[in-house]
Amino acid sequence: MTKIITVNNTDATPSWQKELANAVKNPLQLLQLLDIAPESADLSDQARKSFPMLVPLPFVRKMKKGDINDPLLQQVLPIENEERIVDGFSLDPLGEHQNGIQGLLHKYKSRVLLILKTGCAINCRYCFRRHFPYQDNNLNKQQFVEVLNYLKLHPEVNEVILSGGDPLMSKDEFLQYIVTELDQLPQLKRLRIHTRLPVVIPQRITDELCQLLKNSRLKVIFVLHINHANEIDDAFSDAVKKLYQAGIQLLNQSVLLKGINDTSEALVALSESLSEVNILPYYLFLLDKVQGAQHFDLATEKAQLLMKQITAELPGYLVPKLSREIAGEKSKTLINSL
Ligand code: SF4
Known part of the structure; x- marks a missing residue:
């Protein structure tokens, strides 16, 4: 007789939220996981107090054990x-x-840019919003109604960018509500989602998320944030394949970071790896000069030289635009090659 086993699964927490809850918050624990002696790093409690450490385990697994200079660890x-x-x-x-x-x-x-969520799944040390008063800028349903009214008064706006923090920190139900409401504004053509979550917790790309985005009448564009080829692994590739199959356009923006991706080899490898998973390089940003991130900064001339080198190696469509954001400017400022 075949025994029928029934599984009564009452735990409805999505796996990406469990990964989030299990993210590493203690630098000593992170170094231990990577078999790195604590003395190898100039750890700072003060830095951690001003901007907490947060690293999900799927991102830790992409780091090389025993290497304090690993480009993912250093971020x-x-x-x-x-x-x-x-x-x-x-x-x-x-x-x-x-x-x-x-x-x-x-x-x-x-x-327009909407700050859907106040936090990210990872805290990147170079983040230009590391001092941003997120608590004053989170968006709830009531404030979203104000946003909708604002958009109705501004018909020149044809694209909404969901940002944060990371907008995919929102649950699918909330995203469904946002997308349904935006769908009804006839002036809108595109919905852009700026996110690093699929890179650090690939399980965030749920079937429900893909379906709700596929159902939107808006053209949906994901702008991912990947700085190094090592961030692209099989789990991430599978996640972005689902987005690609849902008809979502995939772009990437990186930040040029000293000691992380500041060689032509690293940048070429990044563009090639992005291409393999159907993501086009979009922007390569010079560091925003935020307090606490000065050690990642690279001279503009060095960045221009790198651009010259990678332009000689890559097809044009795999060369990102070197740019910087300047406070008060009406668009990003492109930096010419040498
Ligand atoms: S994911 Fe983006 S917004 Fe979040 S900490 Fe990193 S750089 Fe900042």
Whole structure:
């Protein structure tokens, strides 16, 4: 007789939220997981206090054991260099902290940015919003109604960018509500989602998420944030394949970071790896001069030289645009090659 086993699964928490809950928050624990002696790093409690450490395990698994200079580890480890105060580096490099409607930034004429969520699944040490007062800018349903009213008064806006924090920190039900409401504004053509979550917790790309985005009448574009080829592994490739199959356009933006991706070899490898998973390189940003991230900064001339080198090696469609954001400017500022 065949025995029938029934499984009564009452745990409805999606696996990506469990990964989030299990993210590593202690640098010593992270180093232990990687078989690295604590003395190898100039860890700083002060840096961690000002901007907590947060690294999900799927991202840790992409790091090389025993290597303190691993380019993924160096993006997340709070170190003493962050405590230095350097001229030209400020708490608010892009002038974003003054705002009108909560959760809404209207910097560029035809696009608005909505801060859906106040946090990310990972805390990147170079983040230009590391001092951003997220608690004053989170968007709830009531404020979203104000945003919708604002958009009705601004028909020049044809694209909404969901950002954060990371907008995919929102649950699928909330995203469904947002997308359904935006779908009904006839002026809108595109919905852009800026996210690093699929890179650090690939399980975030649920079938429900793909379906709700596929159902939207808007053209959906994902702008992922990947800085190094090692961030692209099989789990991530499978996740983005689902997005690609749902008809979502996939772009990537990176930040040029000293010691992480500041060689032509690293940048060429990144573009090639992105291409293999159907993602086009979009922007390569110079670092926003935020206090605490000065040790990642690279001279503009060095960046221009790198661009010259990678342009000689890659087809044009795999060369990202070197750019910087300047507070108050109406668009990103492209940096010419040498
Ligand atoms: S994912 Fe983006 S917004 Fe979040 S900490 Fe990293 S750089 Fe900042």
